[in-house]
Amino acid sequence: xxxxxxxxxxxxxxSITAVDAISLRVRQGAVLGLLGPNGAGKTTTxxxxxxxxxPDSGSIRVLDQxxxxxxxxxxxxxxxxxxxxxxMKVTDVIVFLAALHGLSQAEARKRAAVWLDxxxxxxWGDKKLIDLSKGMQQKVQxxxxxxxxxPLVILDEPFSGLDPVNATAVKxxxxxxxxxxxxxxxxTHRMEQVEQMCDSICLINHxxxxxxxxxxAIKQSYGKNTIHIEFTGPEIFLCHPAVASVxxxxxxxEAKLKPGADPQxxxxxxxxxxxxxxxxxxxxxxxxxxxxxxxANA
Amino acid sequence: MRKVLLVVQxxxxxxxxxxxxxxxxxxxxxxxxxxALMTGYLATRQPTQSxxxxxxxxxxxxxxxxxxxxxxxxxxxxxxxxxxxxxxAGGSPNDVEESLRARVNAGGLDGYLVIPxxxxxxxxxxxRNPDNMRIIxxxxxxxxxxxxxERLQARGVRVTDLHDxxxxxxxxxxxxxxxxEAVERGQTLGISIALVMLLYVAxxxxxxxxxxxxxxxxxxxxxxxLISTVRPFQLLIxxxxxxxxxxxxxxxxxxxxxxxxxxxGAFMSAMTAxxxxxxxxxxxxxxxxxxxxxxxGYFLYSSFYAAIGAACSNEQDAQQLQxxxxxxxxxxxxxxxxxxxxxxxxxxxVLSEIPxxxxxxxxxxxxxxxxxxxxxxxxxxxxxxxxxxxxxLSARVYRIGVLMYGKRPNLPELLRWLRYT
Numbered sequence: 001x002x003x004x005x006x007x008x009x010x011x012x013x014x015s016i017t018a019v020d021a022i023s024l025r026v027r028q029g030a031v032l033g034l035l036g037p038n039g040a041g042k043t044t045t046x047x048x049x050x051x052x053x054x055p056d057s058g059s060i061r062v063l064d065q066x067x068x069x070x071x072x073x074x075x076x077x078x079x080x081x082x083x084x085x086x087x088m089k090v091t092d093v094i095v096f097l098a099a100l101h102g103l104s105q106a107e108a109r110k111r112a113a114v115w116l117d118x119x120x121x122x123x124w125g126d127k128k129l130i131d132l133s134k135g136m137q138q139k140v141q142x143x144x145x146x147x148x149x150x151p152l153v154i155l156d157e158p159f160s161g162l163d164p165v166n167a168t169a170v171k172x173x174x175x176x177x178x179x180x181x182x183x184x185x186x187x188t189h190r191m192e193q194v195e196q197m198c199d200s201i202c203l204i205n206h207x208x209x210x211x212x213x214x215x216x217a218i219k220q221s222y223g224k225n226t227i228h229i230e231f232t233g234p235e236i237f238l239c240h241p242a243v244a245s246v247x248x249x250x251x252x253x254e255a256k257l258k259p260g261a262d263p264q265x266x267x268x269x270x271x272x273x274x275x276x277x278x279x280x281x282x283x284x285x286x287x288x289x290x291x292x293x294x295x296a297n298a
Numbered sequence: 299m300r301k302v303l304l305v306v307q308x309x310x311x312x313x314x315x316x317x318x319x320x321x322x323x324x325x326x327x328x329x330x331x332x333x334a335l336m337t338g339y340l341a342t343r344q345p346t347q348s349x350x351x352x353x354x355x356x357x358x359x360x361x362x363x364x365x366x367x368x369x370x371x372x373x374x375x376x377x378x379x380x381x382x383x384x385x386x387a388g389g390s391p392n393d394v395e396e397s398l399r400a401r402v403n404a405g406g407l408d409g410y411l412v413i414p415x416x417x418x419x420x421x422x423x424x425x426r427n428p429d430n431m432r433i434i435x436x437x438x439x440x441x442x443x444x445x446x447x448e449r450l451q452a453r454g455v456r457v458t459d460l461h462d463x464x465x466x467x468x469x470x471x472x473x474x475x476x477x478x479e480a481v482e483r484g485q486t487l488g489i490s491i492a493l494v495m496l497l498y499v500a501x502x503x504x505x506x507x508x509x510x511x512x513x514x515x516x517x518x519x520x521x522x523x524l525i526s527t528v529r530p531f532q533l534l535i536x537x538x539x540x541x542x543x544x545x546x547x548x549x550x551x552x553x554x555x556x557x558x559x560x561x562x563g564a565f566m567s568a569m570t571a572x573x574x575x576x577x578x579x580x581x582x583x584x585x586x587x588x589x590x591x592x593x594x595g596y597f598l599y600s601s602f603y604a605a606i607g608a609a610c611s612n613e614q615d616a617q618q619l620q621x622x623x624x625x626x627x628x629x630x631x632x633x634x635x636x637x638x639x640x641x642x643x644x645x646x647x648v649l650s651e652i653p654x655x656x657x658x659x660x661x662x663x664x665x666x667x668x669x670x671x672x673x674x675x676x677x678x679x680x681x682x683x684x685x686x687x688x689x690x691l692s693a694r695v696y697r698i699g700v701l702m703y704g705k706r707p708n709l710p711e712l713l714r715w716l717r718y719t
Contacts, residue, residue, distance in 0.1 A: 014714075050526050069529070077526035083519025088312060096308050100301055100527045144523055154526075 001064050003028045003152055003183035004049060009058035011044055018044040020207035031184045033194035036204035037295050042187055046154055050075055063151055073102050076150035078142055080157050086130040090140055093129060094147060101148035115143040135161055142170060146177060153177055156187045191288040205295045219284040227255045227263055230279035237269040301528050302536045309511060309540025314547060323548050327555045348380040349433055352398055352410035360413045360444050367440035402426055490638060490665045493588060497658050498631050501599045504545045505623060508600035511537050512607030513616055521700050530697040538600050587664050594681040595657025598688055599623060605692035608699035609712060626654035634662055641667045651677050653684035691716065
């Protein structure tokens with residue numbers, strides 16, 4: 001069963017087509033990275049999945065049900081724009097949102113205490129939101145998104161503003177949710193997080209899906225077309241005709257090869273030029289490179 | 299439905315627990331009691347000093363009878379007037395008046411009466427405070443009596459005790475209503491004005507409270523988290539009902555306070571003795587109608603204010619945009635004297651049927667002179683019908699507005715929002 005199925009979904013505001021005939025299937029238990037430049041149509045897509053907006057055409061199913069009132073409660077959502085009632089007590093806010101998601105208030109209270117402890121916020125339950133630091137508030141909001149154990153979790157930039165310790169805690173919880181069978185959609189601009197967390201991606205640009213599928217398969221389809229080389233000495237060999245583009249850094253460079261080019265030719269050119277090579281490696285392209293390539297061409 | 303109730307519950311509890319609620323709940327009745335006490339005190343307070351009046355009588359026949367008629371007493375037993383006759387012959391008329399004017403300005407005299415030699419001409423009353431109606435009425439009565447006596451005698455009618463002949467007790471006003479008759483001492487006006495002010499303040503106060511409450515989720519961005527689980531319509535209805543629950547709680551506390559005060563009647567009657575409001579009886583039907591129109595008016599105005607809150611993304615914008623809702627309320631209060639003087643005029647009837655005005659103006663008409671039942675029924679029907687329409691439109695604006703931040707929408711944009719699906 002698919003967690004989400006989008007078929008030919010289109011949404012236009014006046015003259016602007018925000019989402020243009022997107023079709024997408026997200027396997028249950030997957031961690032999907034929803035990527036795209038600013039204004040690509042990610043938020044509109046998410047809002048249609050959450051039944052906040054209605055698509056102009058196309059169909060959306062969540063966990064094999066057409067989107068509607070009943071599918072709302074299956075979703076946990078961490079919005080990119082953070083903020084909760086600032087003058088309410090931390091526990092009260094969590095309980096309120098959990099109750100809206102269908103938990104009994106008693107159960108919500110019990111779970112809230114467990115979650116607050118887990119995020120080392122146990123002593124803050126009776127404080128008002130406004131008294132918490134930004135990072136703490138974000139943790140509270142994350143709790144609100146997952147406390148009702150939703151089968152589908154949508155997280156918009158969940159790590160922004162978190163220190164490494166808390167970012168790791170959030171990451172662990174995401175993996176835990178996945179292991180329990182939840183499907184996770186991660187919206188972010190941080191490609192390294194997607195590479196770490198996601199098993200599939202969907203890249204949206206100008207309202208269209210330009211790339212989607214298993215992350216591994218996508219990267220393999222690009223082949224090992226990138227050379228990672230660390231060296232000292234002349235660098236003239238980087239102008240070799242097989243090299244499409246170069247990204248220099250302190251101890252070496254990353255060179256992308258033209259399609260069908262032979263990496264050995266570049267290595268030979270480097271040796272011939274007299275460069276002292278300490279490392280030479282053939283890589284799949286980084287997600288970041290794929291992102292730039294796919295969005296720049298469109 | 300469960301979600302709506304949760305929203306109502308949160309809205310109610312967070313509002314009732316605030317300091318602002320506690321303070322306004324206590325302060326408003328205190329102000330009311332202070333106001334009533336002050337009115338009572340002012341109404342019962344009587345002047346304790348005689349009005350010092352001089353009479354210049356050029357006719358020579360009027361001064362004595364006028365002075366005899368000015369024999370009223372103040373509550374403390376002092377005569378209300380202390381009258382001195384000034385000989386008219388002691389110099390030119392201008393000199394005499396000049397010296398009297400000087401005495402009035404120096405504070406040695408409160409006023410003087412100039413009676414012309416020819417009694418067909420007007421008699422003049424000069425005084426420092428020509429707004430003192432009580433003095434003017436009494437002096438006017440005394441002069442009239444003296445004048446009538448003078449003319450009767452001129453026609454050969456001999457009247458020994460004219461004062462007794464001409465004395466009347468004045469008019470007693472009795473209000474005729476369906477429930478019977480009641481002696482009128484100004485309480486109809488008092489109740490009407492009190493009702494109008496109460497409705498105006500309550501509709502404005504709770505309307506703006508609803509607007510703020512609707513803005514709250516947007517300004518704090520809590521909306522982003524909420525919309526994944528609550529439909530905007532559920533949230534809007536929950537907020538309007540939540541603030542309504544707060545409003546009725548506050549009202550119940552105030553009414554209970556007033557009820558207690560009436561129960562300890564000694565306090566009330568001591569407070570209002572002699573004031574126009576003592577022994578005031580408010581018909582129960584008026585209270586019921588007032589409640590119906592308050593409920594209808596509350597939902598109409600609060601959903602109107604809610605739509606304004608929904609269209610804006612911060613308080614400043616909302617304050618600038620709230621005039622369309624505030625204007626009809628202010629208009630109702632400005633126009634209320636028109637309805638008060640002639641509650642059955644065509645203008646009164648039409649205005650009291652229009653939903654935005656009817657909560658205040660129909661209640662006013664009912665309190666002054668109960669209109670035909672069909673007019674009340676039509677007004678109520680129109681009011682609640684428009685509530686449904688405004689709630690529906692507000693919900694549509696809200697549904698789009700909740701996710702729009704930034705620039706305040708103009709009217710064409712708002713109309714476009716109404717069409718969005």
